[in-house]
Amino acid sequence: MATPPTPLSPLPAPADLAADDGAPVCGNADDWESLSAAESGAWHGFLQAHAEIQVELEHELQAAHQLSFSDYFALLALERAPAGRLRMHDLAKPVRLTRSGLTRLVERLERVGLIERTPCEDDARGTEARITEQGRALVHAASATHLAGVRRRFLERFSPAELAVLAEQFGRLTA
Amino acid sequence: MATPPTPLSPLPAPADLAADDGAPVCGNADDWESLSAAESGAWHGFLQAHAEIQVELEHELQAAHQLSFSDYFALLALERAPAGRLRMHDLAKPVRLTRSGLTRLVERLERVGLIERTPCEDDARGTEARITEQGRALVHAASATHLAGVRRRFLERFSPAELAVLAEQFGRLTA
DNA sequence: CACAAGTGCTTGCGCACGCAACTGTTATCC
DNA sequence: GGATAACAGTTGCGTGCGCAAGCACTTGTG
Numbered sequence A, B: 001m002a003t004p005p006t007p008l009s010p011l012p013a014p015a016d017l018a019a020d021d022g023a024p025v026c027g028n029a030d031d032w033e034s035l036s037a038a039e040s041g042a043w044h045g046f047l048q049a050h051a052e053i054q055v056e057l058e059h060e061l062q063a064a065h066q067l068s069f070s071d072y073f074a075l076l077a078l079e080r081a082p083a084g085r086l087r088m089h090d091l092a093k094p095v096r097l098t099r100s101g102l103t104r105l106v107e108r109l110e111r112v113g114l115i116e117r118t119p120c121e122d123d124a125r126g127t128e129a130r131i132t133e134q135g136r137a138l139v140h141a142a143s144a145t146h147l148a149g150v151r152r153r154f155l156e157r158f159s160p161a162e163l164a165v166l167a168e169q170f171g172r173l174t175a
Numbered sequence C: 001c002a003c004a005a006g007t008g009c010t011t012g013c014g015c016a017c018g019c020a021a022c023t024g025t026t027a028t029c030c
Numbered sequence D: 001g002g003a004t005a006a007c008a009g010t011t012g013c014g015t016g017c018g019c020a021a022g023c024a025c026t027t028g029t030g
Helices: A037-065 A069-080 A088-095 A099-111 A133-153 A160-173 B037-065 B069-080 B088-095 B099-111 B133-153 B160-173
Strands: A085-087 A115-119 A127-131 B085-087 B115-119 B127-131
Touching (some): A037 A133, A037 B160, A069 A085, A069 A088, A069 A099, A069 A127, A069 A133, A085 A088, A088 A099, A088 A127, A099 A115, A099 A127, A127 A133, A160 B037, A160 B160, B037 B069, B037 B133, B069 B085, B069 B088, B069 B099, B069 B115, B069 B127, B085 B088, B088 B099, B088 B127, B099 B115, B099 B127, B127 B133
Antiparallel strands (some): A085 A127, A115 A127, B085 B127, B115 B127
16 A cells, blocks of 8 residues: 555656557556466466465354464464474464464463463573363364365365376475 | 354363274374375465465565555556446455455545546446556556566466466366 | 673554445335 | 335444564673
8 A cells, every 4th residue: 555655656757768659658558468368367366266265264164163264273283283382483484473463363362271371491581382172172173174175175176196286386386 | 263152162072982092082183184295285385375475476566666465456457447447346356355345445545546436427326446547657567566576476487388277277276 | 790682572553354234325026 | 106125335343463662581792
């Protein structure tokens, strides 16, 4: 959104280099036209597929277990961690939240008894989040729901061979 | 997040069907283990790739043009629409926002002069959003930035043949 | 050992968004 | 034609999140 510094178009002028010959105002009139059908389809398909699946699965999880994706990912990460404990810092990455966001998330989960917070033994600055039995039970149930959704909305639509290729291809996208 | 109805685990009991033999508490101890490497890799790769690319490109757009993705998609949809005008209702889908969210978005964009709002002629209930010249200029500049990002972070990592296959595959994911 | 620099987490603040309720308009159905 | 339903858009409210500043503790350096 246009904010303080440059509220409006920081452009030189409508058209000041090439003469305006009536056609597209400049070279980038609609850059998207320069994409092939495959390029455009792949990119927009990627966005659209993600958006649709994301909201559907999240609503599903919310309806069935009153859990947001952030909640679920946090519980899942803890459930898998040795002793069900993880320091805030290490929890932030799998949950894909900033530390401040994570503080709030953990606070909410603690408030309803799904996890507990204890000061870290060997480093008094740190805090450890530990999943409770209730948390474990809930994340197991939620996993069943979620995994079913993932299969239905994603995995089932591809053959094993396709999935192997996709895994490699998505791997290329992550630095 | 656990909300009013069932703040905590709505489960029958820790283990009430199979005897707890010390091993996994029940059949779904960690359902994710049941996924093949390809399945797991494809799904998590999908999520991870989207998350990474999304934040990188959005930051890029924000830094270069003070535009969020929502802002950009709204302007882009309008720029492509006949006469640069679209009713709120028709703008909501491409921007992937609810109507209330769109109301606020359009309000912000209007405030900085990127679009204008006028009552709809043939339907007194409706409102039309129209992109201004400044909006057009900005969306062109932003498109150049964004498209470069899309190429760099996505398109370039695949061959034309792969992109064609991906387009078809993502199409399968969208109902 | 003191003092700076770095690290881990929290807090103040602002913001974009969804949901549900509301207003005003148009279509539908006796 | 008047009641009712459907629809378009806006508003009140709550919430989750990021950013930047702050506090507490630890580590490095002279």
